[in-house]
Amino acid sequence: MTNYLDNFTYLPNKQAGKVSLNSIIYRLDSRIKFLFSLFFIFFVVFTPPSYFIKFLFYFIFILIIAITSGIPLLYILKRSLVIIPFVLLIGIFIPFLKNGEIAGSYNFRLFKVTVTYEGLVIFWNIFIKAFLSALALIILSATTQFNSLLEGLKKLRIPFIFIMILSLMYRYLFIIQEKVILIDRARKLRSFKGKKKSIFLSQARVFGNIIAMLFIKSYNQGEQIYTSMCLRGFTGDTKTLDRLKINGYDILFLSLSLVCMVIIRLIIK
Amino acid sequence: MKAIECHNVSYLYPNGLKAINGIDFVVEENETLGIIGPNGAGKTTLFLALCGIIPFEGEIKICNTELTKSNVQSIRKDLGFVFQNPDDQLFMPTVYEDVAFGPINLGFSKEKVYSCVKKALLDVGLSGFEDRITHHLSFGEKKRTALATVLSMSPKILLLDEPTSELDPWAKNRFIELISKVEGTKIIASHDLQMIIDLCDRIMLLNKGRILEITGNTKDIKELYNKFNL
Structure with missing residues (x-):
């Protein structure tokens, strides 16, 4: 949780x-x-x-x-x-x-x-x-x-732009966190020590890839959200409740x- | 009246892949069109083109108005696009604010926004969820909220991308019932053939960005796949 x-x-x-x-x-x-x-x-x-x-x-x-x-x-x-x-x-x-x-x-x-x-x-x-x-x-x-x-x-x-950034950051931080947990789970299930002495060292490259993948995923997610906002009439104005x-x-x-x-x-x- | 007209619509991805190629079809007002086809057939890309999100080639008319760069904002008021993944659609902190986002941007008064949100949430069976935090909802609830965010804008045309994917059988049946109750023109892209049979007047079969067939004979949908070796 x-x-x-x-x-x-x-x-x-x-x-x-x-x-x-x-x-x-x-x-x-x-x-x-x-x-x-x-x-x-x-x-x-x-x-x-x-x-x-x-x-x-x-x-x-x-x-x-x-x-x-x-x-x-x-x-x-x-x-x-x-x-x-x-x-x-x-x-x-x-x-x-x-x-x-x-x-x-x-x-x-x-x-x-x-x-x-x-x-x-x-x-x-x-x-x-x-x-x-x-x-x-x-x-x-x-x-x-x-x-x-x-x-x-x-x-x-x-300024509205700060609030929007905070709002989206808070909203998606946890989605990305959940993604990290899922990816890490998948990594653990397929990680074995093998002949190497340290599992951490052998996985260092994998961690690098995971970070890069998360960056791409969050970029894609950002694009999708912007699309969704545009489709619902967002033009950058400050209209609030x-x-x-x-x-x-x-x-x-x-x-x-x-x-x-x-x-x-x-x-x- | 024709709700949607597409003439020779194509879209080339930056990597050179033709996602949709020479798409021609017409959807009448209040008609429900089902789009089926294998993964990567171009269903979502077609939806993005209809909303003017991607720069397509060809001609698209929404409610008899040609979609151009200058009128894309006003045409989007007539379109309601429900994404496959609700997490892409729900970005405001609470359910109320998310559902109200569209109506507020349409410039409605505070009272009108309130009544639109109330009605949309009632329609999707989420009355009382107004103050719930969007990221605390279950997947089924998120899906229904995503539908409400679009219904609150009362669009003339509803575009649904894989509406029943990842839903449990009960949530799926409930969602299908919800969609069937929504009035207006609908285009549903899905792999759920039974739902397409139940809800759609006509079916379009897409593969590799091209239309293979459009038919009103929804009963023989499974044979269509066999006919084209899909």
Whole structure:
């Protein structure tokens, strides 16, 4: 079964009691949730890295939102781990390369490695900001059905072409994923170790072919969809439906959240 | 009135293969034409040419209007093409939005769009599916939704490419019943000979891009295959 981003917003999960139907966050308008996430990310990103207490409060704040949403905390934390490879890729060498006050130095025979405080602060800066932003986005995607998020974005005047790309990407990502699973199954059923020592190495060429084939398949699928859109009168115009409504609770939630974030940013030292 | 007229229609693939070659036929209004033939006979290519998707040679008239580059958009309003694979046809997040895509593009008012979608979903037996996510539907439901996306535009001519392929016998019977209830001109390309016998007034046998025979004698359909050694 494919694991959709907005899995928790579907009925079977709700009925299984995994999430609370009455959660305030679920009932919020998707635009409000999107704006909340955007503001939260802005506040986090524009906070200097040395204000450790502020980051602690931001973390507590987003944790309260996560608890209120009723999504299992373990699920949110697990999902947030996906950012770690990216953070490591960007920041792992900074503590070793940045000049400044030396925090420690290590000798590996020919090489001498030093870690600086300035480098560590930059690494911390990347890590904590990426982590907190990821938490906000996970809560947004887990509590909002993707189509209502897209509808919200349309209402926020995000250019239609971006929304269309997002919509098609989300729609077809899972179809391509299913294709990958099927192709991989077919590959496994006909893959044998034979005389070779490593099945992975012997299959490297096969993986290359699979990737190329997926590229062609997705290209063909794109062509078909465009044909289907043209046949139903698509000319590139922005014609959409209008079904979202903001109520008093939505405004109250956004205002209170903004007040909290401003307090953390300006008052807490 | 003639719904479709094709005169000497051909299409050459970029690799030099002639997918359809000198196709000549006429479909009367409210007639159901079945197109049969082996894989690669040119059935889908013919449909694409009728919709003006591929640049064909020859002449195609839809409802007495010649299909040209300049009027292809307006002519497509009269045509409803249901693809073989519903995943190629359903691209919006929810069933409602997908079925509403055509009517919205036709410039209908919000109320008219709503009533068109409601009616189309009712016709295909999917009332109440409006907020369902398209990629969570079963294959049979996707097929019916794909039909609804076209019916919501009330086309005069319905083109169905392999409508019953990959459906279980129950879903297949239900889908055939649905098609039989749809009014208007229909062209059905299929390998399902029994369905063609049940639904069609005339049959066209295609092979290697050429018409081998067009006959009104639908009962002897299997003999047609034998006659041409297919």
